[in-house]
Amino acid sequence: MTYRDDLPNFQDIQSDQATLTDDDRWKTYFFYGYGFKSDRNCARCPATTAALERIPGMTTAFFSILSPHKHIDEHRGPYKGVLRYHLALQVPEPASACGIKVGGEVAHWSEGKSLVFDDTYQHEAWNDTDGFRTILFVDVIRPLPWPVAALNWLVIKGIALSPYIRDSKDNELDWERRFEERRTARG
Numbered sequence: 001m002t003y004r005d006d007l008p009n010f011q012d013i014q015s016d017q018a019t020l021t022d023d024d025r026w027k028t029y030f031f032y033g034y035g036f037k038s039d040r041n042c043a044r045c046p047a048t049t050a051a052l053e054r055i056p057g058m059t060t061a062f063f064s065i066l067s068p069h070k071h072i073d074e075h076r077g078p079y080k081g082v083l084r085y086h087l088a089l090q091v092p093e094p095a096s097a098c099g100i101k102v103g104g105e106v107a108h109w110s111e112g113k114s115l116v117f118d119d120t121y122q123h124e125a126w127n128d129t130d131g132f133r134t135i136l137f138v139d140v141i142r143p144l145p146w147p148v149a150a151l152n153w154l155v156i157k158g159i160a161l162s163p164y165i166r167d168s169k170d171n172e173l174d175w176e177r178r179f180e181e182r183r184t185a186r187g
Contacts, residue, residue, distance in 0.1 A: 004065060006182060008175045014168045020075055025067035032061045035160035036169045040176050057141035059156060064137040066127040077119030081152040085138040086115040092131025100125040
């Protein structure tokens, strides 16, 4: 959080997120994304990285920081082959003013507690408090029976090779380079 203002906006890494957010109030700190590992970010957070590397089927992992009074409009994920996991790290008070609605059901984060959901259901999130909400955001491969699991694995490998992921990786690497330059310049 010391460098929160320097962190990239979600849409700066994944440009298609610009339909959900166009301001600087949804920050991210990526570790992994469909085969890409942010070596620098992982090195800065070794305990988090070690925990992430023990998650079977992890495809994507990052810190997600919602600024005060940020609302992410209703949307749905594009692919049913993964499940979304949120670990609440920092939840501002009142916790009832900071939540997520998935498929019509409302939930609120609680520090140290987990939420798992299917992001292909319509969902939205909000932080109607004066504090910052921080979660560890992880996508994992959905457990499926054979042979559907093998097909899902192939689709996920295809996603990893897509221009969408390659562009996101390039955006992340550009941000990392600029971040290191700013940190070095500051001393």
